[in-house]
Amino acid sequence: MEKKPENCRVDNALEIIVGKWKPIILLHLLQEGTKRHGELKKNLPDITQKMLTKQLRELEKEDIIERKVYSQIPPKVEYSITDYGRSLEPILDAMHHWGTNHSLRKSQKEAIQNDKIS
Amino acid sequence: MEKKPENCRVDNALEIIVGKWKPIILLHLLQEGTKRHGELKKNLPDITQKMLTKQLRELEKEDIIERKVYSQIPPKVEYSITDYGRSLEPILDAMHHWGTNHSLRKSQKEAIQNDKIS
DNA sequence: CGGTATCCGGCCTGATACTG
DNA sequence: CAGTATCAGGCCGGATACCG
Numbered sequence A, B: 001m002e003k004k005p006e007n008c009r010v011d012n013a014l015e016i017i018v019g020k021w022k023p024i025i026l027l028h029l030l031q032e033g034t035k036r037h038g039e040l041k042k043n044l045p046d047i048t049q050k051m052l053t054k055q056l057r058e059l060e061k062e063d064i065i066e067r068k069v070y071s072q073i074p075p076k077v078e079y080s081i082t083d084y085g086r087s088l089e090p091i092l093d094a095m096h097h098w099g100t101n102h103s104l105r106k107s108q109k110e111a112i113q114n115d116k117i118s
Numbered sequence C: 001c002g003g004t005a006t007c008c009g010g011c012c013t014g015a016t017a018c019t020g
Numbered sequence D: 001c002a003g004t005a006t007c008a009g010g011c012c013g014g015a016t017a018c019c020g
Helices: A010-017 A022-032 A037-043 A049-061 A089-117 B010-017 B022-032 B037-043 B049-061 B089-117
Strands: A065-070 A076-081 B065-070 B076-081
Touching: A010 A022, A010 A089, A010 B022, A010 B089, A022 A037, A022 A049, A022 A076, A022 A089, A022 B010, A037 A049, A037 A076, A049 A065, A089 B010, A089 B089, B010 B022, B010 B089, B022 B037, B022 B049, B022 B076, B022 B089, B037 B049, B037 B076, B049 B065
Parallel strands: none
Antiparallel strands: A065 A076, B065 B076
8 A cells, every 4th residue: 555645544543442442452452361250350440341342342342452261250351462553553652752752852841831931 | 561361452552553534544654644624524535524624633642643734724734753743643544454364364254164164 | 250231521523614 | 626514414422331
């Protein structure tokens, strides 16, 4: 696919990544391996169970993560990155680096603003 | 900034890029240089004037694009990528490539599904 | 423990009309 | 030509309660 605007496929990637909690969920699974539902919940203190489940389901539907259910009482469900999901890592890395620099830049700008005021 | 989930800065980058028309606007400006408001509108047939203006303003606020107004009748406004905006190009490229592959993968899967049905 | 169901407020986006 | 104003609908995400 040529890299012309008319052939834009950026949105295809964004659809997968966008979601209030998806990036951080992916980082957890990428960097810490398989996780149970409850472990993720513990690491993401502000997320509701409903949202956690929803975001995980959406990622699962796209083969980005795998969901493994153990039929036992109490239930146990494990989530892990698929090989395909791992292919997102370069993009997430690039955004993390850019985003880090961006927040730095922003705070520097604000500092200048404050100087002008005072 | 370490690349731990707790330090996640991916969202900082996503905030800038996300918006129904931002990626394609950026691609146009990146690959075709300075454009007038009307030219962008012509290349994005489905966007409304209101949305085009809004997305451009948001990108301008983050220093991703520059807005140059010519005080004349009729008005003329030109938009172009800033150097800072150009730093997003690797991310957009990565997403474009991933997205291209993703849509390919998807259509292959659907083809398999159709075989099963018929 | 992990997951559903329901309700609800806010934001994003679109349609349309108007302005300098 | 480029932009603003207003109204309205739809989806996202949060709070809460309940289920196997």
